[in-house]
Amino acid sequence: MAVSARRVAFATAASLAVYWLLKSFLHAPHPALLPAAAALVAVAIAVGAGGGAGAGAPPGPAAVPVFGNWLQVGNDLNHRFLARLSARYGPVFRLRLGVRNLVVVSDPRLATEVLHTQGVEFGSRPRNVVFDIFTARVVQQYRSMWEAEMDDVVSDLRGDSAALGAGVVVRRRLQLMLYNIMYRMMFDARFESVDDPMFVEATKFNSERSRLAQSFDYNYGDFIPILRPFLRGYLNKCRDLQTRRLAFFNANYVEKRRKVMETPGEDKNKLRCAIDHILAAEKSGEITPENVIYIVENINVAAIETTLWSIEWALAEVVNHPDVQRKVRGEIRDVLGDDEPITESSISKLPYLQAVIKETLRLHSPIPLLVPHMNLEEASLGGYTIPKGSKVVVNAWWLANNPELWEKPEEFCPERFLGEESNVDATVGGKVDFRFLPFGVGRRSCPGIILALPILALIVGKLVRSFEMVPPPGVDKLDVSEKGGQFSLHIANHSVVAFHPISA
Ligand code: HEM
DSSP states (O other): OOOOHHHHHHHHHHHHHHHHHHHHHSSSOOTTHHHHHHHHHHHHHHHTOOOOOOTTOOOOOOOBTTTBTHHHHTTOOOHHHHHHHHHHHOSEEEEEETTEEEEEEOSHHHHHIIIIITTTTTBOSOOOHHHHHHHHHHHHHTHHHHHHHHHHHHHHHHTOHHHHTTOEETHHHHHHHHHHHHHHHHHSOOOSSTTOHHHHHHHHHHHHHHHHHTSHHHHHHHHOGGGGGGGHHHHHHHHHHHHHHHHHHIIIIIHHHHHHHHSOSTTTTOOOSHHHHHHHHHHTTSSOHHHHHHHHHHIIIIIIHHHHHHHHHHHHHHHHOHHHHHHHHHHHHHHHTTTSOOOHHHHTTOHHHHHHHHHHHHHTOSSTTOSOEEOSSOEEETTEEEOTTOEEEEOHHHHTTOTTTSSSTTSOOGGGGTTTTTTOOOOSSSSOOTTOOTTOOGGGSOTTHHHHHHHHHHHHHHHHHHEEEEOOTTOSSOOOOEEEOSSOEEESSOOEEEEEEOOO
């Protein structure tokens, strides 16, 4: 087979790029990995081994064999980068990442197809309804508890001289609040303070899990199976952590409640928190032990961190927009006076506060690409053929920040949701505007929306009512740079906020 000089030159350049890419991003790779991968790419290109996506596939950048488009995208599969690619390749385009096709959807009409009209085709697995059932059951029962946990945050801040003076990183206290809200509903358990050893242990396990799950090593293994043997160290670390982490949650929370329920006495058979309902359903054979683990896993991963990121964003924006802060405070005073507490039932009477939450979720979607969907069979989308087994992501952040769809989307402007966008709601069903999908929509959408939205509105409302929140002395504006992108979008630098009490 004749190999042209041009192809050899391209193969050499590509193999050097692969060498550099892997060297830059893999943590402590196997010594044989880098030269082996680079040589493999060079040979594959030189002999012209294909990496095509088949007839009728969506457009996308030209791919090299084995690694596909990795050379162009590097480790930066974030929402802004993918939005730039959509300007070039269109509302549905394809990236070839190793053996997988990644199909990126950046248009509300096509998002409707993936998430709603063809939700089954692109849903890859049925919804796990267990979460919906139990979330709905316990949410009603625990509403006053959340409010008490939030009032504790307000009184702790009032008594904290650092918070009142130079300011504090408020995240840690809010994290404790969210753990307490979720763990009380889930396990009837509570942590005393941020120094509670169980809190320290639980947060350590969960943040280590997030760190490993968001590592690019995960993508390498998923997209390029031949690299898996070289990622053994990473995979072992993941397995080891998961075993220890689930053992911790099982022993301290699940089994503890199982014992309480099995102990004869007054409390016997009294179903209290979510795990009681879940264990009862497991006992009667309604659900499997895997379902139990799914819920324990998700409460830690999907529920707490996402809500915490959103609170951090919301507070940073209201600190940076004192006029917005004043308007929220004014609305609360007008509607509730000085004494009536803010409860969940008052939120519906506070449209400006709700607009602040929506605007936060629009500008800083915590899960900007939603959770990847997948078509188990070949499918059709926007006139293109989507090869079986493609990963399909909807760039929800871009749908909510595209200047062709929104007026000055880069500005934090809650007023838009009272004016030209007053019909747009954060919802996962019913009348959905497919430009605004912070919780996804359809069969894979977020079951936690019924918790997340009131928690966000209540904590922001309570803090704004109790304090004038400002940047620390000497700082003009809080830094709202973002971090992440493929899986999550959070504030890069946790805000330091000073709290000036407002007397009622
Ligand atoms: C501001 C807070 C939150 C945001 C922005 C958020 C957003 C999301 C998004 C975008 C998805 C994927 C939807 C899709 O791919 O179509 C999701 C899934 C999920 N969320 Fe949330 N979420 C939040 C809070 C919560 C809470 C509080 C809980 C639980 C109490 C929760 C539980 C879940 C679960 C279990 C899934 C997986 C659903 C499935 O795949 O079947 N989330 N969330």
